Amino acid sequence: MNRLFLSLLTILHACASTQAPPEVNEANPEPDENGLSTLHAGEVQTVREIPMEHTSEAIATVAKSLSSQVDSILPPLQVLSECHALARAHEDVLEAEIGRTESGHPIKAYEFGHGQTHVLLYAFPDPGEAVGGTTILSLLHGLVNGNEHLLSLDVTWHFIPCLNLDDQPDGGRTLSAVFRDPRVREVDWCLSNPRSETTALLDYAANISPAFTFPLHDEYHSRESIPLYVIVCEPLDSAMPERIRTCMQSFGLLWQEENPHEVMGTGFNVLSDLAGAEYANSTFSILEKYGQVASCEVSQQEGVSAPALVAAQMSFGLIMLDAILQKQAMRTEPAAAPDVDKPRR
Numbered sequence: 001m002n003r004l005f006l007s008l009l010t011i012l013h014a015c016a017s018t019q020a021p022p023e024v025n026e027a028n029p030e031p032d033e034n035g036l037s038t039l040h041a042g043e044v045q046t047v048r049e050i051p052m053e054h055t056s057e058a059i060a061t062v063a064k065s066l067s068s069q070v071d072s073i074l075p076p077l078q079v080l081s082e083c084h085a086l087a088r089a090h091e092d093v094l095e096a097e098i099g100r101t102e103s104g105h106p107i108k109a110y111e112f113g114h115g116q117t118h119v120l121l122y123a124f125p126d127p128g129e130a131v132g133g134t135t136i137l138s139l140l141h142g143l144v145n146g147n148e149h150l151l152s153l154d155v156t157w158h159f160i161p162c163l164n165l166d167d168q169p170d171g172g173r174t175l176s177a178v179f180r181d182p183r184v185r186e187v188d189w190c191l192s193n194p195r196s197e198t199t200a201l202l203d204y205a206a207n208i209s210p211a212f213t214f215p216l217h218d219e220y221h222s223r224e225s226i227p228l229y230v231i232v233c234e235p236l237d238s239a240m241p242e243r244i245r246t247c248m249q250s251f252g253l254l255w256q257e258e259n260p261h262e263v264m265g266t267g268f269n270v271l272s273d274l275a276g277a278e279y280a281n282s283t284f285s286i287l288e289k290y291g292q293v294a295s296c297e298v299s300q301q302e303g304v305s306a307p308a309l310v311a312a313q314m315s316f317g318l319i320m321l322d323a324i325l326q327k328q329a330m331r332t333e334p335a336a337a338p339d340v341d342k343p344r345r
């Protein structure tokens with residue numbers, strides 16, 4: 001279990017607490033000229049309405065509702081086929097091929113919405129890490145079916161339902177327990193010699209500049225009960241760890257109690273601290289330049305159903321997103337008095 005925990009930490013190593021300055025890009029549109037936008041040196045800011053903060057209980061209720069149709073965690077090919085069908089049936093779901101796997105399978109991305117904040121979720125980064133595929137499918141269903149909470153968020157959603165089909169057991173047709181082969185280059189940990197999936201992911205992210213990237217790594221592949229833990233690139237603000245811990249435990253999931261982070265407490269890890277020098281070899285070291293990158297490592301646990309696993313993973317993402325949207329809005333709120341020391345355009 002400990003080995004798995006450490007190997008998982010290795011997998012996710014990516015985000016540094018010393019953040020590079022955010023890059024100006026297409027996802028952060030230039031402020032308009034109506035005087036509501038304030039541009040300080042080195043950053044683009046657009047005034048937006050402060051969104052309502054949702055309680056973790058309210059978000060868990062939304063996630064439970066969105067995952068209530070889940071019968072089981074689905075294998076990659078089924079997830080891909082259902083996402084494709086949704087895109088064919090709903091013109092507001094855009095499907096694009098963003099690259100090919102090493103063996104030539106198309107890598108599909110699905111986009112929904114026109115919000116200011118871009119969010120990226122990618123599933124099946126490693127073999128058998130399957131919960132995220134079903135989470136993405138449940139979110140897409142929620143979006144096309146008009147889920148009020150999801151549609152209230154000022155977000156453009158980007159989903160990659162299966163990043164790494166090549167390494168999935170049985171060609172992605174079924175799911176089975178998987179134990180990592182250390183010889184396989186993990187898509188998120190090979191920047192020095194990138195796989196085509198790695199390049200596809202990073203090129204796509206460069207186009208959208210996601211303020212939140214949610215890599216759907218998990219511990220489901222082992223079929224072992226591993227206490228849940230979270231990996232973040234940027235340490236979380238004071239109230240967030242407890243908000244997340246309380247929510248996750250409400251799903252009946254065991255929580256990682258070992259090696260508490262000195263500020264965030266139990267179950268939280270900062271990837272750059274764990275990865276050390278290897279961090280520079282991870283996709284996360286690139287993705288964090290656009291915004292927060294965070295993963296919630298769910299595993300199969302006794303008494304926790306498939307819908308509950310999906311709801312827990314989804315709740316984590318929605319709580320993170322809620323906080324990111326709040327923070328962005330607060331940061332771009334117009335100042336009470338102009339700061340004359342800083343240049344205005």
Ligand SMILES: [Zn+2]
Nearest residue numbers: 011126217218
């Ligand atoms: Zn993984």
